[in-house]
Amino acid sequence: MAAMSVKPPNSTYTFASQPKAVQQQGQRQKFRQAPIEPQDENSLYANLMYDRRVIRGNTYALHTLPAHAQPDPIEVQRQQEAKRRAVARRKAREQVRTRTPEPVHDRRNVDVQTELYLEELSDRIEEADVDVQTDAFLDRPPSPLFIPQSTGKDVSTQIEDGDLFDFDLEVKPIVETLVGKTVEQALIEVAEEEELAEIREQQREYEELRNAELIELQRLEEQERRLRAEKDRRMRQAQDSLQAEQDVAQKVAARAFAKAYLQDLVPSVFNNLRENGYFYDPVEHEIETSFMPWLVDKTLTHVNQLVLGRTILDSIIRDVVNQRIDDYEKLADTLRQVIEGGVDMGTSTGDVAQGSGQNTDRPESAHGEHHGHSEHHTNEEGENHTGALLNDEAIDERDEDQLNAEEDAGGEQ
Incomplete structure (x- = not known):
């Protein structure tokens, strides 16, 4: 049987049930049991409308307690800080306010009026009577109060002058008091x-x-300020002088280092510039750029002509030598054919000798003619080559004369 907790008024809903054992699979009944009629408050409810655990109505109207009943510490701290500031402000106002000096011995301070006209002070509120005149017969006056007629007797008492009050006698204490x-x-x-x-x-x-103390204080403060300013000025002046000495020492060291560094740098720079051609002699530069290329060109032309002549001469000599070698080979072939032909010794010998003489003479004559022709040709080539050399020398001399004339004209200008 489950235990339920009923919600008390003005409280949140809670529920708790007693622990119970879980039924095993083998002990479960086959058929459903009949419902049990509720007998007490802890019985189960079949209808939710009668279940006390169900809250009816608007849940926003419930009065719920805060999570913690204690006040907010931040708000408490803010209130304490405000009170502390108010007390400090009140104390500051009391200290700033000018107070009356303390009275001397046997005296006391009393609040009195110091105005020209004294004013009576009392606790009674001032009153004044005000009258208003109204028009006649505007409103009907109220009916008078009914007073019944008296039934008694009127009695009067006669008082003579001086019986109740004597002015001269009664006014004396009043005047003395005033x-x-x-x-x-x-x-x-x-x-x-x-x-x-x-x-x-x-x-x-x-x-x-x-005021005297304030003047003395101001004088001392001014003196202290002047001393402090003088001290700061002296310290700044000493720092400036020390900085100037350091700057001078650095400049001297830098100058010495630069001088030592540039001592070998300047000559090397000028040598490099001179080697690269930035510093040169105009005459030498003119000779190197104009005269020497022209001279080398002319020399190469002359040498090429000499080499050409020698090459032609060598080719002529080589042709002559080759021609002679061919003639000697032909003569050797002819002699070999004669020997191999089996000609008669006598006849052949004579014929051979005669033929040999003739052939020998012919080649010699031919060789002589050829050699003479070759020599004549060689002489002609040599003469031509010699003439060409003479012409080149004449041209070179003419160019040199022209160059000298131009240089003389440039010098005169």
């Missing part, structure tokens, strides 16, 4: 004026003393 009070008030006012005069004198002396 005069005494007036004189006493006058004496109090005179004493108060004298005391106020003494207070003003004391305040004046105090002001003079305070």
Whole structure:
């Protein structure tokens, strides 16, 4: 049987059930049991409308307690800080407010009126009567109150002059009181004026003393300020002089280092510039750029002509030698054919000798003619080559004369 907890008024809903064992699979009954009729408050409810655990109505109207009943510490701290500031502000106002000096011995401070016209002070509220005139017969007056007629007798008493009040006798104590009070008030006012005069004198002396102390304080502060300014100026001047000395030392060291560094740098730079051709002699530069290329060109032309002549001469000599070698080979072939032909010794010998002589003479004559022709050709080539060389020399001399003339003209200009 489950235990339920009913929600008390103005509280949140809670529910708790007693622990119970879970039925095993083998112990489960086959058929459903009949419902049990509710017998007490802890019985199960079949209808939710009668279940007390169900809350009916609007849940927003429920009164729920806060998560913590204690006040917010931040709000408490803010209130304490506001109170502390108010107390500090009140104390500051009390300290700033000018107070009356403490009274001397056997005296006390009393609040009095110091205006020209004295005013009576009382707790009664001031009243004044005001009348208003109205027009006649505007409103009907109210009916008078009904007063029944008296049934008694009227009795009167006659009082003569001097029976109840004697002015001369009764006014004496009043006048004495008024005069005494007036004189006493006058004496109090005179004493108060004298005391106020003494207070003003004391305040004046105090002001003079305070002004003198303030002047002395200002003088000491000004002296301290001047001493501090002088000290700062001296320290700044010493720092400036030390900085200037350091700058001079750095400049001297930098100058010495630069001088030592540039001592070998300047000659090397000028040597490199001179080697690269930035510094040169105009005459030497003109000779190297104009005259030397022209001279080399002419020399190469002359040498090429000599080499060409030698090459032609060598080719002629080579042709002549080759021609002679061919002639000798032909003669050797002819002799070999004659020997191999089996000609008669005598006849052949004579014929061969004669033929050999003839052939020998012919080649020699031919060789002589050829050699003579070759020599003649060689002589002609040599003469031509010699003429060409003479012409080149004449051209070179003419160019040199022209160059010298141009240089002389440039020098004259």
